[in-house]
Amino acid sequence: MAMVSLNCASLSSTSAFASGRKFGSSAYQSRAARISKCGYVKVTAAAQKERSYKVTLLPGDGIGPEIMNVAVDVMRTVGDREGIKFEFTEKLVGGAAIDETGVPLPDDTLEACRASDAVLLAAIGGYKWDSNPPHLKPETGLLGLRAGLEVFANLRPAAVLPQLADASTLKREVAEGVDIMVVRELIGGIYFGEPRGFGVNEGGHRYAYNTMVYSVPEIDRIARVAFETARKRQGRLCSVDKANVLQVSQLWRERVTAIGKDEYPDVELSHMYVDNAAMQLVRNPKQFDTIVTGNLFGDILSDISAQLSGSIGMLPSSSMSESGPGLFEPIHGSAPDIAGQDKANPLAQVLSAAMLLKYGLGETKAAGLIEAAVATALDKGYRTGDLMSSGKTLVGCKKMGDILLETLETSSRVTV
Ligand SMILES: NC(=O)c1ccc[n+]([C@@H]2O[C@H](COP(=O)([O-])OP(=O)(O)OC[C@H]3O[C@@H](n4cnc5c(N)ncnc54)[C@H](O)[C@@H]3O)[C@@H](O)[C@H]2O)c1
Numbered sequence: 493m494a495m496v497s498l499n500c501a502s503l504s505s506t507s508a509f510a511s512g513r514k515f516g517s518s519a520y521q522s523r524a525a526r527i528s529k530c531g532y533v534k535v536t537a538a539a540q541k542e543r544s545y546k547v548t549l550l551p552g553d554g555i556g557p558e559i560m561n562v563a564v565d566v567m568r569t570v571g572d573r574e575g576i577k578f579e580f581t582e583k584l585v586g587g588a589a590i591d592e593t594g595v596p597l598p599d600d601t602l603e604a605c606r607a608s609d610a611v612l613l614a615a616i617g618g619y620k621w622d623s624n625p626p627h628l629k630p631e632t633g634l635l636g637l638r639a640g641l642e643v644f645a646n647l648r649p650a651a652v653l654p655q656l657a658d659a660s661t662l663k664r665e666v667a668e669g670v671d672i673m674v675v676r677e678l679i680g681g682i683y684f685g686e687p688r689g690f691g692v693n694e695g696g697h698r699y700a701y702n703t704m705v706y707s708v709p710e711i712d713r714i715a716r717v718a719f720e721t722a723r724k725r726q727g728r729l730c731s732v733d734k735a736n737v738l739q740v741s742q743l744w745r746e747r748v749t750a751i752g753k754d755e756y757p758d759v760e761l762s763h764m765y766v767d768n769a770a771m772q773l774v775r776n777p778k779q780f781d782t783i784v785t786g787n788l789f790g791d792i793l794s795d796i797s798a799q800l801s802g803s804i805g806m807l808p809s810s811s812m813s814e815s816g817p818g819l820f821e822p823i824h825g826s827a828p829d830i831a832g833q834d835k836a837n838p839l840a841q842v843l844s845a846a847m848l849l850k851y852g853l854g855e856t857k858a859a860g861l862i863e864a865a866v867a868t869a870l871d872k873g874y875r876t877g878d879l880m881s882s883g884k885t886l887v888g889c890k891k892m893g894d895i896l897l898e899t900l901e902t903s904s905r906v907t908v
C-alpha cells in the first residue's frame with residue numbers, strides 16, 4: 493500500500509491548545525504544506541487526494557461506546573463542514589469481542605484496522621473479565637492490537653488548559669502552564685518480554701515472572717521519535733529509566749545518550765530515575781517538556797501526568813508505527829464504575845479524534861476546529877462530573893457532546 497510517511501514530529505500545536513491560543517484561519521496552510529509539517533502522517537495517496545478516509549472504530553467496553561458516539565458525531569460534523577469524508581467501520585475488541593466471538597482480538601478486527609487510514613479506539617476492560625486466563629483478557633486484545641499494528645511510539649500529551657487550572661489537585665501556581673509530552677515505547681519492554689509465566693519452584697511455592705527487555709533498534713527508534721518531538725517543542729528531553737538497578741535501563745541510557753550526542757546535539761538531554769520522575773512530576777511538573785521512557789514506566793507516568801491536567805478524562809494519545817495506520821485512544825480505561833450512567837467525560841476521546849485528524853490524516857484545520865470547540869465548551873463553564881467545581885455547569889456525556897456540536901455548528905455559521 494502506498495503510504496505518505498513523514499518522519500518529523502510537529503507536535504507543538506498541542507501547546508497551542510494548552511495555552512488556549514486561537515486557531516485563526518491565518519494559521520492554516522495549504523494542504524500540501526500542512527501535511528509536510530505534520531509528522532507521522534501516513535495515509536494512502538488516494539485517500540489524501542480525495543480527502544476520503546477509512547477509519548476503523550473500536551468502541552470496546554464500559555464507557556467506550558458512550559464516548560465513541562460523541563467523538564464520531566463530532567468527526568462527522570467537522571467532516572461535513574470541511575469537505576472530508578469518513579468511511580467508518582465498527583469492529584469488536586476487548587470484552588465485547590470476547591462475549592461475541594470468544595477472543596479479545598478477532599482476526600477481522602485486526603485486518604480491518606490494518607486496511608484503514610487510521611484507527612480510533614475508546615477503551616477496553618471491566619470486572620466481568622478480570623479473572624479470565626491471560627489469553628482471554630480484554631487487555632490482551634489491546635496489546636495484540638498495538639503489536640499487530642506495530643505502533644511503537646505512543647505520544648501522550650499532558651497539558652493543563654487555562655480553563656482547568658483549578659480542577660487540578662495541585663495548587664494553581666504548580667499546575668498552570670504545564671505542557672508535557674510523554675513519549676512511551678508501546679510494543680516492547682516488560683509488557684511483551686519473554687520468558688514470562690507462572691511456575692512452581694523446588695520448595696513447592698508458586699511463582700510468576702516477566703522479562704523486561706529492550707534491544708538496541710527498539711531503543712534507537714523510540715529515542716529518535718522523542719528527540720524529533722522535543723525538537724519541535726521546547727527542545728528539552730528527559731529520558732526516564734531505572735539505570736541504578738536494571739541492566740535494560742543501562743542500555744537504554746547508553747543508546748539515548750549516544751543518539752542525542754550524534755544526531756540531536758541541539759536538544760537538551762537529561763536523565764532521571766523513574767521514582768524521582770514520579771515525585772518531580774507532582775513537585776514541579778513545569779520542569780518537564782518532553783519525556784521518553786519505556787512501556788511500563790510510561791504507563792505509570794502518563795497517568796500521573798494526566799491527573800495534573802485535572803482529570804484522566806481529558807487526555808488523548810496517538811500511537812504511530814513506521815509505515816502503517818496510527819492508533820488513537822484516550823489514555824484512560826473503560827471506567828466500569830461509571831459505565832452506562834452518562835457520567836463519562838468524552839473530551840479525551842474527542843481530543844483523540846482530533847489527534848487522529850492531525851497526526852494520522854494530516855487534516856490539521858479540522859483537528860484545530862475540534863480543539864477549539866472543546867476549549868469553547870470549557871470556557872462556557874460546562875463540566876462533566878470528574879472536572880466539576882463550584883460555579884460551573886454539570887453536564888453528562890451526551891450533553892457535552894451536544895454542546896460540542898452546537899459550538900461547531902455556530903462557529904461554522906459565523907465563519908462561512
Ligand atoms: N486503553 C484502555 O483501553 C485502558 C486503559 C486503562 C485501563 N483500562 C482498563 O479499564 C478498566 C478499569 O481500569 P481502571 O479503573 O484502573 O482505570 P480507568 O481509567 O478506567 O478509571 C480510573 C478512574 O478514572 C475515572 N475515569 C476514567 N476515565 C474517565 C472519563 N472519561 N470520565 C470520567 N471519569 C473517568 C474512572 O471512573 C475511575 O474512577 C480495567 O479493566 C483496565 O484494564 C483500559
Ligand SMILES: CC(C)[C@H](C(=O)O)[C@@H](O)C(=O)O
Nearest residue numbers: 617631634635791823824825
Ligand atoms: C489496559 C492496559 C493494557 C493499558 C496499558 O497498560 O498500556 C492502559 O493502562 C493504557 O495506559 O493504555
Ligand SMILES: [Mg+2]
Nearest residue numbers: 791792795823
Ligand atoms: Mg495506563
